[in-house]
Amino acid sequence: MTGPMVKIRSVRKCFGSVEVLRGISLDVPTGGVVCVVGPSGSGKSTLLRCVNRLETIDSGRIWVDGDLIGYAERGDRLHHLRPAQLCAQRQGIGMVFQRFHLFPHRTALENVMEGLVVVKGVSKGVARGRGTELLERVGLADRAGHYPAQLSGGQQQRVAIARSLAMDPKLMLFDEPTSALDPELVQEVLAVMRDLAASGMTMMVVTHEMGFAREVGDDLVFIDGGVIVERGNPREVLAAPRHERLRAFLGQVL
Amino acid sequence: MTGTPGTPGTPGTPALAGAGADGERHLPIAAIRPPRPGRWIAAAVAAFGMVWLLYTVVVNENLHWDVIAAYLMDGRVLGGLWVTIQLTVLSMAIGLALGILAAVMQLSGSPVLRGASALYTWFFRGTPLLVQLIFWFNIGLVFPSFGLGVPFDGPKLVEWQANELITPFTAALLGLAINEGAYMAEIVRAGIRSVDPGQREAAEALGMSHRQVLRRVVLPQAMRVIIPPTGNQFISMLKTTSMVSVIAGAELLTVSQRIYLGNFEVIAMLIVASIWYIVLTTVASVGQHFVERRFERGHHALPARVRRNLRPFGKGSA
Numbered sequence: 001m002t003g004p005m006v007k008i009r010s011v012r013k014c015f016g017s018v019e020v021l022r023g024i025s026l027d028v029p030t031g032g033v034v035c036v037v038g039p040s041g042s043g044k045s046t047l048l049r050c051v052n053r054l055e056t057i058d059s060g061r062i063w064v065d066g067d068l069i070g071y072a073e074r075g076d077r078l079h080h081l082r083p084a085q086l087c088a089q090r091q092g093i094g095m096v097f098q099r100f101h102l103f104p105h106r107t108a109l110e111n112v113m114e115g116l117v118v119v120k121g122v123s124k125g126v127a128r129g130r131g132t133e134l135l136e137r138v139g140l141a142d143r144a145g146h147y148p149a150q151l152s153g154g155q156q157q158r159v160a161i162a163r164s165l166a167m168d169p170k171l172m173l174f175d176e177p178t179s180a181l182d183p184e185l186v187q188e189v190l191a192v193m194r195d196l197a198a199s200g201m202t203m204m205v206v207t208h209e210m211g212f213a214r215e216v217g218d219d220l221v222f223i224d225g226g227v228i229v230e231r232g233n234p235r236e237v238l239a240a241p242r243h244e245r246l247r248a249f250l251g252q253v254l
Numbered sequence: 255m256t257g258t259p260g261t262p263g264t265p266g267t268p269a270l271a272g273a274g275a276d277g278e279r280h281l282p283i284a285a286i287r288p289p290r291p292g293r294w295i296a297a298a299v300a301a302f303g304m305v306w307l308l309y310t311v312v313v314n315e316n317l318h319w320d321v322i323a324a325y326l327m328d329g330r331v332l333g334g335l336w337v338t339i340q341l342t343v344l345s346m347a348i349g350l351a352l353g354i355l356a357a358v359m360q361l362s363g364s365p366v367l368r369g370a371s372a373l374y375t376w377f378f379r380g381t382p383l384l385v386q387l388i389f390w391f392n393i394g395l396v397f398p399s400f401g402l403g404v405p406f407d408g409p410k411l412v413e414w415q416a417n418e419l420i421t422p423f424t425a426a427l428l429g430l431a432i433n434e435g436a437y438m439a440e441i442v443r444a445g446i447r448s449v450d451p452g453q454r455e456a457a458e459a460l461g462m463s464h465r466q467v468l469r470r471v472v473l474p475q476a477m478r479v480i481i482p483p484t485g486n487q488f489i490s491m492l493k494t495t496s497m498v499s500v501i502a503g504a505e506l507l508t509v510s511q512r513i514y515l516g517n518f519e520v521i522a523m524l525i526v527a528s529i530w531y532i533v534l535t536t537v538a539s540v541g542q543h544f545v546e547r548r549f550e551r552g553h554h555a556l557p558a559r560v561r562r563n564l565r566p567f568g569k570g571s572a
Contacts, residue, residue, distance in 0.1 A: 091461035
C-alpha cells in the first residue's frame with residue numbers, strides 16, 4: 001500500500017464560540033474503511049464535511065491523495081484555491097448524505113448522469129450507459145425512470161451512492177447514510193456499502209451501525225467533544241472498550 | 255365467516271382477515287345526508303341575485319350592446335389589443351431577467367452587489383408606477399441625449415437624442431419592465447431560498463461550479479415556487495398596461511378612449527376594452543396551469559394521471 005488516502009492533522013473548527021473539532025489527527029489508508037462513531041454533536045459529521053470542504057477549517061491541514069484540501073502551499077504561505085480548483089478537488093471525493101439530497105426534478109438515471117454530463121462534460125449517450133451500469137450495481141436498474149419521490153428511502157440512498165460513484169472518486173465519504181432510514185431499509189444500503197468496501201474503495205463512514213463497523217471497518221474512531229477518544233481495530237475496540245465514555249456510548253447504541 | 259347483517263366478522267377475528275376470501279360480503283355505503291336548509295336558502299338567494307343582475311344588464315338600453323358588438327372586432331381595438339399583448343410579454347420577460355439578476359445579486363457574498371440590488375428594489379417598489387411611467391416618457395428633460403463613450407463627459411462614440419429614442423411604447427416598456435423587475439426580484443429570491451440547502455451541498459460535492467449549481471440544481475427547483483406568483487404578476491401586468499394610457503401608449507385602453515372621445519360611447523367602449531382584458535386574463539390563467547404542471551415534475555410520489563383520479567373535483571377516470 002502507498003501512503004494514506006486521507007491525512008488529517010491537528011484540525012480545529014469553531015462554529016461561533018463553540019469549538020466542535022479540537023485538534024483531530026487521523027489517517028485513512030488507501031483502500032481502507034474507517035468508521036467514525038460518537039454521540040450526536042461530537043463533531044464527527046463536521047470532520048467529514050471538512051474533508052471535501054463543505055466546511056472550512058480554522059487550523060490544521062487535510063490532504064486527500066497527497067493534495068492539500070482548500071489551499072495551495074507556495075513558499076511558506078497558504079493561498080486559497082480558486083473556485084475551479086476546489087471543484088476539481090471535490091470531483092475526486094464522493095459524498096453520501098444522511099438525507100440523500102437527490103435532485104428531485106430528475107429521475108434516478110438522470111441523477112446519476114448529472115455529474116458526468118455537467119461536470120465531466122461526458123456526452124449524454126455515454127453517461128446514460130455508465131448511469132445504467134451503476135444503477136445495476138446498486139440493484140436499481142428497474143427504477144431508472146422513477147423520480148426520487150417515487151422511491152423508498154433505501155432506494156434513494158442507493159441512487160445517491162450510484163450518483164457519487166459516477167464521478168469515479170478515489171474516496172467516498174458517508175455521513176450517517178442509514179440514520180434517516182426505516183429499520184427494514186438499512187440493510188439494503190449497508191449491503192451496497194459492503195460491496196463497495198470489498199471492491200477496494202477507500203471509505204470514511206460516520207455511522208451508528210456498530211455491526212457494519214465490526215464487520216467491514218479496518219479502523220474504528222470514537223470521537224467525543226471534538227477529540228478522538230479511542231481508536232483501533234473495530235472488533236477489539238467494540239469487544240473491550242478501554243475508555244469509560246466509549247463504554248457508556250456503546251451501552252446506549254447497542 | 256358467516257356473519258349475519260349488522261355483525262361483520264365474529265368477535266376476536268379482525269374483519270380484514272378474511273377479506274376477499276370465502277363469504278366476505280360487499281357492504282355498500284348508501285347513507286342519507288342530513289338536510290342543510292341554510293345552504294339551500296343561501297344558494298337560492300345567490301342564484302336570484304345573479305339572474306336579476308344579468309337581467310338588468312342585458313335589458314339596459316344605456317349600455318348600447320349593438321355598439322359594443324360593432325367595436326369588439328374594430329381594427330383600432332384589435333391594434334390596441336396587440337400592443338397590450340406585446341407590452342405585457344416583453345415587460346414580463348425583461349422584468350423576469352432583471353428579477354433573476356437582482357435576486358442572484360441579493361444572495362451574493364459581496365456587500366456592494368447586495369447593496370445595489372437592495373437599492374434597486376427599494377427605489378422602484380417605493381415609487382408609484384404611474385409616476386415612473388410619466389418620468390420615463392419625459393426622460394429627455396433630464397438627459398437630452400444618450401451616448402456610448404468615455405464616462406464622465408469624455409468623448410462619445412455614438413449618440414442618440416432622447417426625443418427620438420423615447421416613444422410612448424419604449425417609455426412604457428422601460429417603466430413596466432424595470433418596475434416589474436423589482437417585484438420579480440423578491441419572488442425569485444423567495445424561490446431560491448426555498449430550495450433545500452442540502453441540494454446545493456450535494457451539487458457542490460459532485461464538483462459543480464457555483465454557476466452550474468445555480469443553473470442545473472437551484473433555479474429549476476426554485477421555478478416551482480417562482481411560477482405561481484409569476485403567473486399572478488403576468489395576469490396583473492395584462493391590466494397594469496392600461497396605466498400606459500396616461501402617456502398615450504396606444505394599447506387597449508388608450509385606443510378605446512380615443513374612440514369614445516369621438517363617438518361619446520364612453521361606457522360601451524370601456525366594456526369593449528374590459529371584454530378583451532377578461533379574454534386575455536382567462537387565456538393566461540389556462541396557460542399558467544399548464545406551465546405549473548410542467549415544473550411540478552418529480553414532486554409527487556404518484557404520476558399525474560393517477561393523481562387526477564384522486565382529486566375530488568378532477569375529471570374522474572376519464
